[in-house]
Amino acid sequence: MKRLLMLLLIISGACQENRPEKVSQSKSSYHPTKKVILEGLNHPWSIAFLSQDEALITEKDGTLLKVNLKSKIRTVVKGFPEDLTDSIRAYNLGDNSGIFEVLLDPQHEKNQWVYFSYAAKRKGEGRTTKIVRAKLTQDSLYGHETLLEAEPFTREYFHFGGGMTFGTDGKLYITIGERLFWERDNPPIPIAQDITDRRGKIYRINPDGSIPEDNPDYGPSAVAGIYAVGIRAAQGITVEPKTGNIWFSEHGTIQGDEINLLKAGANYGWPNVTSGKLRSNDYTPPKLEGANFTPPVWFWPHTVAPTGLTFYTGDDFPNWKDNLIVPGLSRGSLWRFRIENDTVKSAEELFIDDRVRIRKARQSPSGKLYILTDEDNGKLIQILPQ
Amino acid sequence: MKRLLMLLLIISGACQENRPEKVSQSKSSYHPTKKVILEGLNHPWSIAFLSQDEALITEKDGTLLKVNLKSKIRTVVKGFPEDLTDSIRAYNLGDNSGIFEVLLDPQHEKNQWVYFSYAAKRKGEGRTTKIVRAKLTQDSLYGHETLLEAEPFTREYFHFGGGMTFGTDGKLYITIGERLFWERDNPPIPIAQDITDRRGKIYRINPDGSIPEDNPDYGPSAVAGIYAVGIRAAQGITVEPKTGNIWFSEHGTIQGDEINLLKAGANYGWPNVTSGKLRSNDYTPPKLEGANFTPPVWFWPHTVAPTGLTFYTGDDFPNWKDNLIVPGLSRGSLWRFRIENDTVKSAEELFIDDRVRIRKARQSPSGKLYILTDEDNGKLIQILPQ
Numbered sequence: 114m115k116r117l118l119m120l121l122l123i124i125s126g127a128c129q130e131n132r133p134e135k136v137s138q139s140k141s142s143y144h145p146t147k148k149v150i151l152e153g154l155n156h157p158w159s160i161a162f163l164s165q166d167e168a169l170i171t172e173k174d175g176t177l178l179k180v181n182l183k184s185k186i187r188t189v190v191k192g193f194p195e196d197l198t199d200s201i202r203a204y205n206l207g208d209n210s211g212i213f214e215v216l217l218d219p220q221h222e223k224n225q226w227v228y229f230s231y232a233a234k235r236k237g238e239g240r241t242t243k244i245v246r247a248k249l250t251q252d253s254l255y256g257h258e259t260l261l262e263a264e265p266f267t268r269e270y271f272h273f274g275g276g277m278t279f280g281t282d283g284k285l286y287i288t289i290g291e292r293l294f295w296e297r298d299n300p301p302i303p304i305a306q307d308i309t310d311r312r313g314k315i316y317r318i319n320p321d322g323s324i325p326e327d328n329p330d331y332g333p334s335a336v337a338g339i340y341a342v343g344i345r346a347a348q349g350i351t352v353e354p355k356t357g358n359i360w361f362s363e364h365g366t367i368q369g370d371e372i373n374l375l376k377a378g379a380n381y382g383w384p385n386v387t388s389g390k391l392r393s394n395d396y397t398p399p400k401l402e403g404a405n406f407t408p409p410v411w412f413w414p415h416t417v418a419p420t421g422l423t424f425y426t427g428d429d430f431p432n433w434k435d436n437l438i439v440p441g442l443s444r445g446s447l448w449r450f451r452i453e454n455d456t457v458k459s460a461e462e463l464f465i466d467d468r469v470r471i472r473k474a475r476q477s478p479s480g481k482l483y484i485l486t487d488e489d490n491g492k493l494i495q496i497l498p499q
Numbered sequence: 500m501k502r503l504l505m506l507l508l509i510i511s512g513a514c515q516e517n518r519p520e521k522v523s524q525s526k527s528s529y530h531p532t533k534k535v536i537l538e539g540l541n542h543p544w545s546i547a548f549l550s551q552d553e554a555l556i557t558e559k560d561g562t563l564l565k566v567n568l569k570s571k572i573r574t575v576v577k578g579f580p581e582d583l584t585d586s587i588r589a590y591n592l593g594d595n596s597g598i599f600e601v602l603l604d605p606q607h608e609k610n611q612w613v614y615f616s617y618a619a620k621r622k623g624e625g626r627t628t629k630i631v632r633a634k635l636t637q638d639s640l641y642g643h644e645t646l647l648e649a650e651p652f653t654r655e656y657f658h659f660g661g662g663m664t665f666g667t668d669g670k671l672y673i674t675i676g677e678r679l680f681w682e683r684d685n686p687p688i689p690i691a692q693d694i695t696d697r698r699g700k701i702y703r704i705n706p707d708g709s710i711p712e713d714n715p716d717y718g719p720s721a722v723a724g725i726y727a728v729g730i731r732a733a734q735g736i737t738v739e740p741k742t743g744n745i746w747f748s749e750h751g752t753i754q755g756d757e758i759n760l761l762k763a764g765a766n767y768g769w770p771n772v773t774s775g776k777l778r779s780n781d782y783t784p785p786k787l788e789g790a791n792f793t794p795p796v797w798f799w800p801h802t803v804a805p806t807g808l809t810f811y812t813g814d815d816f817p818n819w820k821d822n823l824i825v826p827g828l829s830r831g832s833l834w835r836f837r838i839e840n841d842t843v844k845s846a847e848e849l850f851i852d853d854r855v856r857i858r859k860a861r862q863s864p865s866g867k868l869y870i871l872t873d874e875d876n877g878k879l880i881q882i883l884p885q
Contacts, residue, residue, distance in 0.1 A: 144818075144837065144844065414801040432530075432818050449847075451530065458530065461835075461847035 143498030145430065145463055150182055150483070154491035159421060161215045161227070162477050169227065169249075170485070170493070173211035173472075177229070179252055182493075192254035194245055198234040210240055213275030213348075218246075218320060219283060225249050226320065228260075228285065230275035238266035241312075242273040242289050246320070260322035261338065263289045263311040270294075272346035272364075276421070280317075281357040284325055286340065286375070287316040288347035288361060296366070296384040297393035305343050305383045306401060308335035313383065315341040315350075315361070315375065329378035343381035343406065349422040349473075350375070355435050358455075362419035362439060363409070365389035370417045371409035372439065374455050379407040388412035411450065411457045418442035421473030425449075427480030429498045440471030442487055447471060447496075529884030531816065531849055536568055536869070540877035544661075545807060547601045547613070548863050555613065555635075556871070556879070559597035559858075563615070565638055568879075578640035580631055584620040596626055599661030599734075604632075604706060605669060611635050612706065614646075614671065616661035624652035627698075628659040628675050632706070646708035647724065649675040649697040656680075658732035658750075662807070666703075667743040670711055672726065672761070673702040674733035674747060682752070682770040683779035691729050691769045692787060694721035699769065701727040701736075701747070701761065715764035729767035729792065735808040735859075736761070741821050744841075748805035748825060749795070751775035756803045757795035758825065760841050765793040774798035797836065797843045804828035807859030811835075813866030815884050826857030828873055833857060833882075 155175030162168045163179075169190065170178045177190040198210045210232030218226035225248040233243035244261040247254035263274075272290030280286055291305045291313035305313025308331045317328055317340035324337050331339050349362035359375040369389020373381055384391065385398040386406050413419075422439040437450040445468035449461040470487040477483060482496040541561030548554045549565075555576065556564045563576040584596045596618030604612035611634040619629035630647040633640035649660075658676030666672055677691045677699035691699025694717045703714055703726035710723050717725050735748035745761040755775020759767055770777065771784040772792050799805075808825040823836040831854035835847040856873040863869065868882040 456852045458852055459847055459849045460851060461845055463845045465846060466842045466844055 143430070145496050146499050147464070147467065148495045148497050149492050150495050151180060151185065151187070151493040152490055154178075154485070154493065156211070156487050156489070157472065157485040157491040157493065158212060158487075159214045159216075159473050160475050160483065160485060160493065161217045162475070163217070163221075165477055165479050165481075168477075169215050169217075171212040171215045171229070171231075172491070173213065173487070175212070177212065177215065177254075180493075188252050190249070190252050190254060192247065192257075194229070194231065194233065194243070194257060196233045196235070196243070198232040198240040209270050210273060213242075213273065214277040216277050216279065216285075219279055227254070228277060228320075230273075230277055230287070232273050232275075233262065233266075235266045239268045240270075241266045241292070242275050244277070244287055246322075258322065260285070260318060261287060261289075261311075261316060265310075265312075267292060274344070274347055276348045276350040276361065278350045278352055278359065279320075280352060280359055283320070284317050285320055286350055286359055287318070288344060288350050289314050289316065290346045290348075291344065291383065295393050295396075296391050296398075297396035299384060299396070299398075301399060303384050303398060305345060306380070306385065306404070308332070308339060308342065311336050313342065313344045314339050315344055315347070317377075331378075340377060341375060341379045341381060343379075343383045343385070345383040345387075347373075348420045349439070351421075351423050353424050353435075353437075353452075354426055355424075356454075360410075360422065360437065362422050364418055365412075365416075366392040368412070368414060368416060370413045370419050372411040372419065372422075372437070372450070372457075373407070373409045376407060380404055381409075382406040410452075410455055411460070416443045417446075417448070418444070419448070420471070421475070421485075423474045423476060425476065425482060427476060427482060429480075429482065429496075438474045438482065440474045440484055442470045442472065445469050445471065447474070447484065529816070531882050532885050533850070533853065534881045534883050535878050536881050537566060537571065537573070537879040538876055540564075540871070540879065542597070542873050542875070543858065543871040543877040543879065544598060544873075545600045545602075545859050546861050546869065546871060546879065547603045548861070549603070549607075551863055551865050551867075554863075555601050555603075557598040557601045557615070557617075558877070559599065559873075561598070563598065563601065563640075566879075574638050576635070576638050576640060578633065578643075580615070580617065580619065580629070580643060582619045582621070582629070584618040584626040595656045596659060599628075599659065600663040602663050602665065602671075605665055613640070614663060614706075616659075616663055616673070618659050618661075619648065619652075621652045625654045626656075627652045627678070628661050630663070630673055632708075644708065646671070646704060647673060647675075647697075647702060651696075651698075653678060660730070660733055662734045662736040662747065664736045664738055664745065665706075666738060666745055669706070670703050671706055672736055672745055673704070674730060674736050675700050675702065676732045676734075677730065677769065681779050681782075682777055682784075683782035685770060685782070685784075687785060689770050689784060691731060692766070692771065692790070694718070694725060694728065697722050699728065699730045700725050701730055701733070703763075717764075726763060727761060727765045727767060729765075729769045729771070731769040731773075733759075734806045735825070737807075737809050739810050739821075739823075739838075740812055741810075742840075746796075746808065746823065748808050750804055751798075751802075752778040754798075754800060754802060756799045756805050758797040758805065758808070758823070758836070758843075759793070759795045762793060766790055767795075768792040796838075796841055797846070802829045803832075803834070804830070805834070806857065807861070807871075809860045809862060811862065811868060813862060813868060815866075815868065815882075824860045824868065826860045826870055828856045828858065831855050831857065833860070833870065 274288040274290035276288040346364035367390040660674040660676035662674040732750040753776040
């Protein structure tokens, strides 16, 4: 009889193993909702998770914060570079200056390196996009190293770019905008097509700022570190975990908002080709001999202003696995793309009835999905299943 | 020992009950694919399932077919009305004439009634949309009854409408197009706004063609059966099973493609208001005193040409439950809308890499999803989980 009882216990235990599947089965048809985690952020641009509950947040029009998602305590991190340009929020136009990306070194726990992009000023010259890394201990930065300055410094206020991601190859990939608002302001060789000009390019550098030997060769006249050209205003860049591919978003002028797959040495065409229209009717791009343009994988027939995109690998939404999540500033909704290899299979616009300017989508270490809203009262919002 | 064995069998049986859940759990993240069931259809317009394996299919440029989805055997149904207009496919423009909707009576098994809409001709006058019902026995129609003729008969070839659905109230709802291609051809009172003209309206009638007493009252001068006005070119109309609400799709001119929620006595605005632009720059709609226009629930910022929509209630795609499925002719993709009450929560464009002109989406009695493609070699395609 004892044997029988033990046997029963073993078998009933085996039965119970199926229960979790029951739960995840019902979860599969859950729909996304928003839960506000933090408010009162000053146009937050990016977030880097130090742990599941602690993160660094950059405020475009503010400062660098260390926040605790549970206690809600926020601390200003000391030692942010002092050449951060003065706020030009008054202009309130386009992709204006401030603090942009924040990224942890893949080895951050060992080496404490944190990477920033921001609009730096230089007296008498103007401003441009600058990439700096520094070590973070407690709530302070030290040991700053400048990795890239997208010279020249100019008076323009727009299209700094500043998106950054580490590739699976351990290299740092950086988007630098063309900095113009009107393409008619381009010199004879358009900025984004001129390999002697640092603007309007995507860069690939080593974490210490040195140039990888296996970068594409643009010749002796080219500025160092160029990985791709023909960029107008790319802010979002991210790695696809399943493939190691790198994807980036691009703002067009009149339409022309795009999702692109990054390829070494590629030319994404701006301003010579665009999936939208040029803003200047009085501008005709010069003929570029032998140029070979790479088309976008996706473009919208309407304005979206896609920004800080990320791939979703969490468990909350089983049918979103490995999908690309793309936030929009304009129109203000969140997009989900199912992509196989380099083909878009489906595109879903989410939160149509609850639109807000979204700057960034990011996943926490445990695979929870968060977004940052581009508002005076900016928010960190978690996307949860209903 | 015998008791023990029996006990084991019982318990192991109980364990196995969980296996189906395992399956549906993994299914939840499956993605849609297409399986061609029938080919060689002549621009099919609609399908009505007689059973899971047998259906009636209308070919816009052909005839009425009875098809077996398993044996693939197709039979031409005899006795289709002889005043079907001659094909004007040669013009190959807009929503041209032919056979449109086919619908079974809710009591079809008892009374054999089948309902059709098609473009009928009248010698010397032209053509218009006509609604007929007839009894189906074997492969023949008999006992024809004319339920509605959208007079006047005219020479125009476009925008017949012809969408039909039975409401949960047992009434027959019918969309009749405005029949114009250029809105500048409208008379002083636009056709779709003129309650003395049958065109450009949505009708609600009893299955025998008589007018329900609880229809909205448009006064003595109005044609019989009007339920809503201000319609341009609505083809798709369907019931939302969860609520009993009726939804219809509408073609705009330059953009202006819409999804609308049907309300008794509503005015959907054409040509006085549209979510798109008028095709004629030289046309200004007349001021309509006291008109109260109902806006669409959804409109696209680009052209889609939405047609035969349906709500999905099947089990193949758990996360699509109760979603609205909308096929598009132009752009050629399939759209999925998650709607709560009268609010669109999300919109997904499916089969982006496999576009084809789609005329109709329909569910079989067992909840399988099918589409009809608007091609010379038209297809019946089942949408299956990968």
